[in-house]
Amino acid sequence: MARQQPIELFMPPNILKAKVGSGAPGLDLAAIKRAETAMDKMRGEFADWAATDVDKLMAARARFGKTPDAASRAALLRAAHDMKGQAATYDFPMIARVAGSLSKLIGEVPENKDLPLGLVDAHVSTIHVIYRDKLTDASNKMAMALSSELEKQVEAALK
Amino acid sequence: MAYQFDRLKVLVVDDSAHMRKLVVTILQAFGIGYIYEADSGERAWTQLMEHHPDICIMDWMMEGLSGMDVTQKIRTDPMSPNPFIPVIMLTGYHSLDQVRQARDAGVNEFIAKPVSIKSLMQRLQSVIENPRPFVRTKVYFGPCRRRRGAEEYRGPERREKKEAAA
Structure with missing residues (x-):
């Protein structure tokens, strides 16, 4: 099938390949092993990193309570979204799940409508409890039950 | 190596x-x-x-x-x-x-x-x-968005519609 629209398609020179040369086929397992060792050494810091994110979320919620404008709402969304991405890396998968539910809520309620603050606060409190009790197990029954209920409430709020 | x-x-x-x-x-x-x-x-x-x-x-x-x-x-x-x-x-x-x-x-x-x-x-x-090869059109410049290269693509031309709309 002939292309009729003006599309310029070209292959830039592969400067990266020229720089780094050829590697053995497949993944560089030695480098991966080194990285895993380095990450394991950092793992002791992860709980403190998660604490920083929890504090950041609570501060963003407090700021939104005082000044509920577009900027503070965006900051609250960023805090929830960061936590969704980072908490599982820091070995708190259930915090990541609840933060995912919270960022969905904040991100999908139209900007011209008020956020359901009770539901926002239920998420923030749950995250705080999961962190406080160091519930790092993704199959923790209490955390799972709370997460499922919050997700249901978010679905209902977004209908 | x-x-x-x-x-x-x-x-x-x-x-x-x-x-x-x-x-x-x-x-x-x-x-x-x-x-x-x-x-x-x-x-x-x-x-x-x-x-x-x-x-x-x-x-x-x-x-x-x-x-x-x-x-x-x-x-x-x-x-x-x-x-x-x-x-x-x-x-x-x-x-x-x-x-x-x-x-x-x-x-x-x-x-x-x-x-x-x-x-x-x-x-x-x-x-x-x-x-990836690079693509330049009226509305896009960047890596080809079709992973295997546009020259191999034989499906419907979706980009055409998007650009016509733009």
Whole structure:
């Protein structure tokens, strides 16, 4: 099938390949092993990193309570979204799940409508409890039950 | 034989200092020679101008210029130091729609957080071994959004409709 629209398609020179040369086929397992060792050494810091994110979320919620404008709402969304991405890396998968539910809520309620603050606060409190009790197990029954209920409430709020 | 990663310059952009520390630690373990950091999209642009990195690992959601904004700027700004630099987006976004948005902004590779060492290595190797052709149309400049190359594509021409609408 002939292309009729003006599309310029070209292959830039592969400067990266020229720089780094050829590697053995497949993944560089030695480098991966080194990285895993380095990450394991950092793992002791992860709980403190998660604490920083929890504090950041609570501060963003407090700021939104005082000044509920577009900027503070965006900051609250960023805090929830960061936590969704980072908490599982820091070995708190259930915090990541609840933060995912919270960022969905904040991100999908139209900007011209008020956020359901009770539901926002239920998420923030749950995250705080999961962190406080160091519930790092993704199959923790209490955390799972709370997460499922919050997700249901978010679905209902977004209908 | 392993890649000579010590020759590579990589820019890590993330507004979280902890995520930057984590990614930098992984890249150092990989043997990357030169690693630069930026805590915002604005700072990323400055670092790009100053250091001319070979690869950019970019968070999406940041205050001010987002990772998507920076990627579009890299591809289309006349002052861009390198419109062809591979951008690997490392983000908490997961949905197919968001992957499409990133692709449409000119992102080469997409990694959903949590950070995985293996995924990071795979994407690094992918931009080295399987670079995409670049496409220039009226409304887009960046890596070809069809993974196997446009010349092999035989399906319906969706881009035509989008450009007609634009």
